[in-house]
Amino acid sequence: MNTEEEVNDFVHHGHQEYLTHLSIDSVIFGYHEQQLKILLLKWKGYDGWGLPGGFIKKREPLSDAAYRILKERTNLSNLFLQQFYVFGDSPYRVKERSPHEFRDKFNLQVEDDNWLFKRTLAIGYFALVDYSKVIVQTDFFTESYRWWEVDAIPPLLFDHNDAVDKALLTLRLQIYHQPIGYNLLPEKFTLPEIHSLYETILSKELDQRNFAKKLVTLGLIQKLDERRSIGAHRSPYLYQFVKEKYEQALQEGIVHTY
Template structure:
């Protein structure tokens, strides 16, 4: 960690809201599996959700967008706040903040022998340590991205940033497991009210692909034919010319969403009973 980095972080802390953070569950869909972006922390034991802090004059959603862009390079992404996690214990255990603190302590050791500027830095680190060790309430956002467009970038505190299959997650820091579960539950509830297919799939996709998406999100198997009929009846898709000629079987049609119709249909919910 460079000295300038430390200074920069101090400046940031002054400009951050205290005690609040955002964490992102970034969903992608690939190879018939629902995946999320996770960071492997430098201690090599735990993984964590991408997250960050909120500048004092920043919208919560903008903070989330900023984090999203830093990890994926993407902008203009579907993003939705889903829950606040604020148990007092959540930040007391072994978590990302403590990792941060470790990193910062190392910086002290390495650099505090040098100059006046570094004495200043020691103060900063103490400040930072204090700040990070406090309780944090985090706002959970979920994002829907198109898998192929993402170029995952790790941050300073992590070794790597990769997609992890939702069905086999690595050990996670703090309450991030719980956050992911809640995000998934929310995704299920939002399926009929938000353009989830539109945002998770590429522009063109096949009906079986859409079905797998629904099956993974819902965690159930669906009948091929009934699924097709139902989706078609929603009247939100346009069928293109045949393609997807890679497999050892009949080539499925390609579809794309009619965004206007999709949005309109979502307003009342796709299967709203009332």
């Protein structure tokens, strides 16, 4: 959506193509240089940062919409993507929006009762993606993008800080009963790499030996007969996920007891 024609069509006829009152907001997590990062877009006019998102086509299954929106934005199709919450409580999600502001900021002609200004609930999805493979598309509404460290997210537009917080909380809870990493690490990775990933996500230290022991005992990862050369240091062994065990743990969860 970059040409003037496309934008006008979206603004004035979008209600014929998309469901109104509903949008999808995506919290896209990537991992890079031992930091957990989130992809944010800078909006034109508003001069602030927000989450990527989009609308659901009238006859499009909901999860297809979530995948499509991600694909359009990042050019990725194989990824972990999960619904985590519907946002419909904050004042921003209850009131109608202001067309005046929109006209000013984007310099577009638009009627007061345009579909974009109706009250809109947002379905939150979060994705775990391979940072290095992402190719971000901006569009008419967004002038640039940037990956932000999760510990340094600025105040965002709309209610998007709520969405980021909730996504992080969900991810941190979930990591205790589902394996994570398949989409955040290269196919072959070292113990220090996955160890650091988990420490980063949980934002706390994990004992190096115990951590490795646990993942191997659970059968989630296996050691390969290969090493990676990392310069003037001992070469770490490579590991890979054991696909069947990983999938099984995703399905059934890693559970504790009563």
